[in-house]
């Protein structure tokens with residue numbers, strides 16, 4: 001077991017860094033840039049937010065802040081299960097959606113070989129990972145047909161234990177597995193990760209005798225990546241979950257101060273908040289590291305569901321919330337950057353970069369007589385992508401476009417733990433500054449209730465009626 005994180009020098013070297021220079025007027029100009037004074041002027045609000053967060057933590061209402069410190073036993077349990085089942089299954093499928101899926105994908109993309117599912121030497125006898133995160137029939141059918149179900153284990157993840165997409169995936173998968181392995185062997189193919197005390201999934205898991213892991217009551221789905229929700233698939237796929245939690249603990253330690261200039265989660269949160277207040281409601285996350293591309297997806301849910309709210313804490317209608325946008329460098333330089341450079345001044349771009357990609361690829365110096373191509377020779381892809389990031393950053397800055405950069409020394413469990421935890425705390429802080437509840441999601445309910453009504457779930461008859469009495473669409477507007 002690696003204990004590198006007990007070495008303070010190593011931790012310091014692996015500390016992720018936030019560079020906010022290009023958020024300020026010195027760099028982007030006075031018209032759009034923020035002033036340091038504006039940050040200082042929020043001192044009292046930040047102090048209050050800090051106190052609220054820590055009061056809520058002490059009252060047991062900020063579960064995500066406890067996770068780095070309270071899971072020793074569950075980590076051991078997950079690890080021993082992963083070890084016990086190593087070599088027994090070729091495939092691990094996560095059945096879940098939203099916060100019950102996105103963290104699994106983000107961790108896998110970040111921390112395992114990009115072609116892990118295709119390379120047996122990268123897997124070292126561990127299962128491939130599949131996270132459909134949807135109920136598209138063609139895709140789900142094809143997945144079940146593709147996998148050898150005799151050699152497949154499923155983790156059914158749902159905090160509420162009732163999400164229609166997840167329960168449908170489960171019902172279909174369970175039937176397919178039973179047909180393949182026989183009723184008597186079904187239970188060894190399923191793990192359930194859910195609330196210990198509520199919902200239907202725990203009832204089913206107990207009736208079936210599934211192995212269960214629990215999601216703490218005080219941790220919401222989008223904050224649950226560092227619970228068994230994300231940790232089980234990670235451990236099965238060889239990710240060091242102890243180091244992940246150690247990274248989160250390290251960031252927690254860094255972020256204990258209420259001094260915004262020393263607290264990266266608060267500083268980034270405050271700057272995003274100020275930018276939002278000054279007419280920049282679009283928050284783009286643009287990693288220049290393919291491994292972090294799905295962190296941007298995970299962050300979209302975290303930011304959108306937490307901060308997009310109709311009412312403030314006093315019940316006033318405020319309709320607030322920055323819109324998170326996912327982009328990828330260098331890919332989206334050739335798709336999005338034109339808009340970011342010349343479109344409305346309504347965005348803040350957060351770049352994610354890495355110092356050490358863990359691989360170096362040299363560009364061959366061919367076609368010496370064709371200067372427009374041969375200049376690339378002798379350089380590396382590392383130089384190319386890093387230079388492109390800095391070039392895009394400079395171009396945006398010169399054009400008065402607010403941007404900041406988070407740098408990871410390398411993408412590993414410890415730096416990922418820091419990054420995820422930093423974004424979670426940043427989200428809580430912005431929720432405080434916006435004076436909203438960042439931990440509920442009432443806006444997703446209405447659509448769900450119409451679906452329940454139409455599909456005949458008891459208690460939703462009124463929604464069924466509303467749905468079928470909806471205004472008729474005008475055929476002339478369907479062309």
Ligand SMILES: O=P(O)(O)OC[C@H]1O[C@](O)(CO)[C@@H](O)[C@@H]1O
Pocket residue numbers: 097098099100157158159160161162163166221222305441444
């Ligand atoms: O884990 P559950 O309860 O199945 O919920 C899945 C997702 O659905 C939501 O409740 C939104 O509908 C998310 O907040 C959550 O991550």
